[in-house]
Amino acid sequence: MKRYENFPLIHHHTFGMDVRAALFVEYDTVDELRELLSSDDFARHRDHYLHIGAGSNLLFGGDYDGLVMHSAIRDLTIEAEDANSVLVRVGSGYVWDDFVAYCVAHGWAGVENLSAIPGEVGASAVQNIGAYGVEVCDVIEQVETLALDGTPRTFLGCECEYGYRDSVFKRHLRGEYIVTHVVYRLAKTPTYKLDYGDLRVRVEAAGAPTLVTVRQAVTAIRDSKLPDPKVMGNAGSFFTNPVITSEHYESLKAEYPDMPSYRIDEERVKVPAGWLIEHTGWKGRALGRAAVHDRQALVLVNRGGATGAEVMELARCICEDIYTKFQIHIVPEVNYV
C-alpha cells in the first residue's frame, strides 16, 4: 500500500488541472483495501473520500481536502470456459483498453467496440461505459465489491440497474461500495455490431470483419474525432444526451426540421447534446481557458491552465443557453469533484 500526503493529482485525471489531494492511498490487493477501510486514515476521512480510477470522467473544482483512494488490483484470471464463452475476472485497477486488447488477442468477443475508452476496469462497471452501439453491461456477469465496513458483496450484472451511462453505483448506492473485480462473459464466436456511424465502411474496407479490424477501426475513428487528453485536457463527452417527451420533440422539430433524434419509446425521444451545443453557437467557442472542442461539440477542453471552476462556468453557460433556446435541460456526464 502506498500513502502520500499533499499528493499531486495531475497524472491521475485527464482534465489537466494542477490540483492536489490532502491524502492519497493506493492499494494492491483486496486485503489491503480492507485494511485501509479499517484504518485511522479512513476513519478520519469517512465523510470526505473519493475513489478514483484513471480520472477520465472527473472534473476537480480545486484541491481535494480529503482522502483519494486508488486501486492497483491488476490480476486477470479465467474463471470458467466452455465451447461458447469464457468468464474472465479482472482487477479494478486493470487499464480498460489493455483488457480490450487482451480479449481481442485471445479471440474473445464483446468489448471490441469499446476499444480506446480511457479508464480502468473498476469504473467501467460503475459508469456502464458505451460506444459504437455497445454497452459494457452487455458483458458484465458480476461485480465484486467491498462495502465501506469491509464486507464483501457480489452484485450480479442484473442487480446493477444498468442504464445509459448509469448504474446503481452512481445512484442510491453511490459511494457505498468499492469495486474490486469485475467478471465479464466474452463470446467465442463474434457477433459484429457495425451499424453505428461509419464503422461498417471502415471495417469492411479492410475485408471481412475480425475482432482485430473492428478494434483498429474503432481506435482510428476515435483518434480522428476526439482530442487526446495528453495534448488537451478533457473528460470525453461532457454531457449526457437528454431525453425529452415526444410532444416536446414534435414542437421543436417543426421549428428545427434537421434536429436529429433517437426514439426510445412512444413517449420519449433522445436528442444528441452535441447538436444542441452546436446550434446554440458554442462549438469551438472559449470562455477564458476553457473551451468547446472545435470538432466535437460534446467535449469541453482545457486549453491550458484552466481551473475546474472555469470549465464548470462554461458548462453552466451552455446549459443555460440550451434551456433558453430549446427548453431542454442537459446534465453533465462528468463527475464534479
Ligand SMILES: Cc1cc2nc3c(=O)[nH]c(=O)nc-3n(C[C@H](O)[C@H](O)[C@H](O)COP(=O)(O)OP(=O)(O)OC[C@H]3O[C@@H](n4cnc5c(N)ncnc54)[C@H](O)[C@@H]3O)c2cc1C
Ligand atoms: C477522451 C475520452 C473519451 C471518452 N470516451 C468515452 C466513451 O466513448 N464512452 C464512455 O462511456 N466513456 C467515455 N469516456 C469517459 C471515461 O473514459 C469513462 O467514464 C471511464 O469509465 C472512466 O474510468 P476511470 O477509471 O477514469 O474512472 P474515474 O473517472 O476515475 O471515475 C469515474 C467514477 O467511477 C468511480 N470509481 C472509479 N473506480 C471505482 C472503483 N474501483 N469502485 C467504485 N467506484 C469507482 C469514481 O468515484 C467516479 O464516480 C471518455 C473519456 C475521455 C477522456
